Amino acid sequence: MSRGSSGIVAGLTAAALVAVGVLAFQASANAPASVAAPRPKATGSADATAHAKPKEKPRPAALPRHSGTGKRVVYALADRRVWLVDAAGKAVRTFEVMPSALNPRPGTYQVNTPRQGSPTKGSDGVMIEHVVRFAMVDNVAVGFSAAVDGSMESPDPTLKTGGVRMSREDGNAMWDFAMVNTKVVVLP
Numbered sequence: 001m002s003r004g005s006s007g008i009v010a011g012l013t014a015a016a017l018v019a020v021g022v023l024a025f026q027a028s029a030n031a032p033a034s035v036a037a038p039r040p041k042a043t044g045s046a047d048a049t050a051h052a053k054p055k056e057k058p059r060p061a062a063l064p065r066h067s068g069t070g071k072r073v074v075y076a077l078a079d080r081r082v083w084l085v086d087a088a089g090k091a092v093r094t095f096e097v098m099p100s101a102l103n104p105r106p107g108t109y110q111v112n113t114p115r116q117g118s119p120t121k122g123s124d125g126v127m128i129e130h131v132v133r134f135a136m137v138d139n140v141a142v143g144f145s146a147a148v149d150g151s152m153e154s155p156d157p158t159l160k161t162g163g164v165r166m167s168r169e170d171g172n173a174m175w176d177f178a179m180v181n182t183k184v185v186v187l188p
Contacts, residue, residue, distance in 0.1 A: 063091040064187055068108060072183035073134075073144075073174070075164070077103055082144070082166070084177045093177075095170040097144070100162045101155040104135035104142050109184040113141070119148050123161045126151070129168075130175035134184040137162060144178070146171025 063083050067074045074083040074091075077099060084093040113133045122128040123140065126147050133143030142162035147153075152165045166174065178184070 061094060063094070067187060068183060068185040070183065072185050073111075073178050074185045074187065076187045077106070078188060082164075082170075082174070084173060093170075093173050095166060095173075097170075098152040098154060098165040100142055100164050101157055101159055102137040102140050102142060102162050104137055104186050106186050106188045109134040109186065111178050111180050111182045111184065114180065122147075122163045124155060124159055124163060126153075126163075128163060128165075130171040132174055132178045133162075134178075135162075135186075144171070144174050146174075 061076075061079060061081055063074065063085065064076055067083070067085070069089060070085075071087045072085050074085060075097070076082075080096055080099055082095055082097050083091045086092050111132055111134050119127050119129045120131065122145060127149070128145040128147055131143055131145045133141045135142040138160060140160045140162045142164065144164045144166060146166050146168045148168075150168050152167065155161045155163070
């Protein structure tokens with residue numbers, strides 16, 4: 001191989017390494033925190049044992065006191081959490097939600113309109129399903145729903161939207177639980 005050819009090969013190799021480095025950097029910048037976060041290295045046997053223990057999963061938040069009685073949906077605004085409570089007062093499911101841009105005042109409401117299960121466009125333009133409405137704020141219906149694409153984005157604060165978003169799995173559970181006239185207790 002001539003001296004000129006080896007220079008070209010060396011240049012192409014260097015360019016390829018730079019390109020791979022740039023792509024690796026972009027991939028790490030866009031990776032979720034659970035994947036991108038570096039793991040601590042064990043420095044001794046005590047550290048290795050400590051890291052080998054499975055981490056305890058956080059327990060779901062307890063049903064708030066003074067959240068009513070009987071079958072109900074409890075929605076805690078500050079906690080961004082919902083509990084589905086059966087007639088005996090036992091929380092059968094709890095999950096996190098993304099609050100709407102417009103929030104109802106704390107109080108007791110009821111699922112007040114025929115529920116809508118088939119996909120429709122929400123007030124923010126997102127396709128949603130399993131709509132369970134329970135309040136009106138500034139002439140905008142407020143209700144629980146799940147985005148068809150599974151997203152739970154923060155609502156645009158400049159829009160008057162009333163969709164309290166949840167995962168599709170939680171949306172299915174809400175849909176099965178909250179029939180018309182089911183109580184919805186909104187807490188601060």
